[in-house]
Amino acid sequence: MSRLAIQCRAVEKSYGSGGERVRALRGLDLDARYGELLMIAGPSGCGKTTLLSIVCGILQADKGEVDLLGTRLSTLGDRALTAFRSTRVGFIFQQFNLIPTLTARENVAMPLVLNGHPYSTAQKQAAAMLDRLGLKDRANHFPAQLSGGQQQRVAISRALVHNPQLVICDEPTSALDAASGLATMRLLREAALALDRCVVVVTHDSRIFDFADRIVSMEDGEVTSIRGQSAATPIKP
Numbered sequence: 001m002s003r004l005a006i007q008c009r010a011v012e013k014s015y016g017s018g019g020e021r022v023r024a025l026r027g028l029d030l031d032a033r034y035g036e037l038l039m040i041a042g043p044s045g046c047g048k049t050t051l052l053s054i055v056c057g058i059l060q061a062d063k064g065e066v067d068l069l070g071t072r073l074s075t076l077g078d079r080a081l082t083a084f085r086s087t088r089v090g091f092i093f094q095q096f097n098l099i100p101t102l103t104a105r106e107n108v109a110m111p112l113v114l115n116g117h118p119y120s121t122a123q124k125q126a127a128a129m130l131d132r133l134g135l136k137d138r139a140n141h142f143p144a145q146l147s148g149g150q151q152q153r154v155a156i157s158r159a160l161v162h163n164p165q166l167v168i169c170d171e172p173t174s175a176l177d178a179a180s181g182l183a184t185m186r187l188l189r190e191a192a193l194a195l196d197r198c199v200v201v202v203t204h205d206s207r208i209f210d211f212a213d214r215i216v217s218m219e220d221g222e223v224t225s226i227r228g229q230s231a232a233t234p235i236k237p
């Protein structure tokens with residue numbers, strides 16, 4: 001069992017071919033430890049979303065290896081990979097990605113329902129998670145009836161409701177004003193992080209850098225620097 005939540009080694013990924021070929025990742029190494037909130041920063045187009053997609057097995061690397069929560073992703077078949085992702089990982093995106101025709105509670109319950117939990121249990125757990133994130137009185141509202149910050153809190157609730165060991169966030173604060181962005185990060189640290197857990201946040205929002213234990217900077221498909229020392233000690237999960 002790896003002592004790292006994420007270990008990427010020499011990961012390469014290109015899109016297209018011939019003259020159109022874009023080298024999105026150029027032999028990238030990345031470690032994320034248990035107990036830390038790791039940020040990945042860098043300009044638009046440097047490969048951050050590609051990296052996240054490969055880390056969680058949505059995209060396959062052309063070369064290199066990814067170990068996620070102690071499992072080498074290349075050893076899993078499609079079904080096992082989907083099951084692994086839907087039970088062990090939570091996702092938060094810039095645009096919240098809530099289903100507009102479902103209430104906040106129904107949105108949050110969705111990952112549990114998809115993982116085969118009975119509907120009533122899923123609804124109860126979803127309500128409890130919304131309560132924990134301060135949205136008890138918004139559980140029956142539809143996304144359009146909520147502010148951006150509230151919608152992102154619903155999205156965080158949905159990402160955490162199945163108790164994932166890894167939470168992956170792609171630009172989670174870019175669509176929010178400064179105060180909502182800071183509140184979102186505070187909540188994320190409090191609710192998602194523990195000694196046996198890891199949170200990875202891709203961002204180019206320098207306002208939220210203070211919430212990171214370490215910041216990995218990327219440029220043009222490569223890691224260019226790593227800042228900060230995590231207070232967290234890597235431990236066996």
Ligand SMILES: Nc1ncnc2c1ncn2[C@@H]1O[C@H](COP(=O)(O)OP(=O)(O)O)[C@@H](O)[C@H]1O
Nearest residue numbers: 015016022024043044045046047048049050051
């Ligand atoms: N599906 C795709 N097809 C072709 N090129 C892509 C695709 N996705 C991303 N790219 C290219 O790969 C590079 C990295 O993109 P991306 O990982 O989205 O960067 P970031 O998230 O840092 O903005 C960019 O040059 C982008 O244009």
Ligand SMILES: [Mg+2]
Nearest residue numbers: 048049050170
């Ligand atoms: Mg991106």
